[in-house]
Amino acid sequence: MLLETERLIVREFAENDWSDLHEYLSLEQVLEYEPGGVSSEEECKNIAREREGGDSFWAVSLKDTNKMIGHIYFEQKEPAEFKTWMLGYIFNPAFYGHGYATEACQRILQYGFEALGVHRVAAMCNPENAPSWRLLERLNMRREGHFKKKAFFRRTDDGQPVWHDAYQYAILKEEWSSIV
Numbered sequence: 001m002l003l004e005t006e007r008l009i010v011r012e013f014a015e016n017d018w019s020d021l022h023e024y025l026s027l028e029q030v031l032e033y034e035p036g037g038v039s040s041e042e043e044c045k046n047i048a049r050e051r052e053g054g055d056s057f058w059a060v061s062l063k064d065t066n067k068m069i070g071h072i073y074f075e076q077k078e079p080a081e082f083k084t085w086m087l088g089y090i091f092n093p094a095f096y097g098h099g100y101a102t103e104a105c106q107r108i109l110q111y112g113f114e115a116l117g118v119h120r121v122a123a124m125c126n127p128e129n130a131p132s133w134r135l136l137e138r139l140n141m142r143r144e145g146h147f148k149k150k151a152f153f154r155r156t157d158d159g160q161p162v163w164h165d166a167y168q169y170a171i172l173k174e175e176w177s178s179i180v
Contacts, residue, residue, distance in 0.1 A: 001055075005107045008100060009061045010072065013051035017059050018044040020068035024092035033126040033164075034090065035153040060091070060104040069095040074108050083119035085112055089135075096131075102138050109139065113176045122170040124150075133167055140176075141169035 003010040022044035024030045031038060039047065051057040056075040061068045070091030077084045087108070091101050112118035123141060125132040133143070149163035156162060 003058075003107050003111055004063070005103045007063055008104050008107070009063050009066070010058050010104050010107050010111075011061065012053065012055075013048055013057055013059045013071070015045075015049050015052050017051075017068050018048040020092070021048055021071070023094070024070070024090065027093065030090060030093060033129045033132070033153075058104075058108060060100065062100075069100060070104070072104055072108050074112065077122075083117060085116075085118050085121050087121050087123040101135055105135065105139055109171070109176060113173050118173060120170055120172050122168060124166045124168050127165050127167050133169070136167075136169040139171065141171040142175075144168045144170050 001012060018041070022039065022041050025039040025044055025047070028038055051059075051071075056073060058072040058074060059068045060070045060072060070089060073086065073088035075086055077086055087105065089101055089105060109121060112121060121141070122144075123136055125136065127133070127146065137143075145168045147166045147168065150166040152161035152163045154162045
């Protein structure tokens with residue numbers, strides 16, 4: 001599957017995406033609000049292989065150079081009859097500030113609502129990650145909740161969880177239809 005925008009191609013992962021993936025998954029600043037830590041070249045090779053042919057992770061590439069600049073997570077949640085998908089994204093900071101994440105996410109939402117018959121798309125982000133929640137708001141998603149100490153991705157040196165809050169955003173098909 002391949003989805004296009006004016007400047008981007010949103011596509012399935014390929015095994016050779018590992019190098020571009022490593023460019024940003026090897027940076028602590030990119031993973032500050034994500035589970036896990038920085039990834040080695042070997043780990044990125046495995047990640048790219050695992051995602052190849054899957055339908056939950058989408059590579060985002062520049063149309064003119066085919067360079068992968070980020071990826072989107074878009075997966076249906078159970079129960080399937082609720083037609084609800086979760087949205088997530090990570091982009092290479094070398095490409096921040098150009099609207100690429102907004103453009104790519106708009107295209108994946110369009111695909112979900114118009115081709116897959118999605119009813120609702122939800123996303124979660126850390127309230128401290130203002131660029132992330134601003135992106136969700138640019139996508140016309142509405143903030144539905146602020147969950148206190150919802151999860152943790154890190155532990156202190158003595159093994160205690162470092163809890164963090166989360167915002168939940170969502171958009172319904174009828175809301176999407178009214179803005180496109």
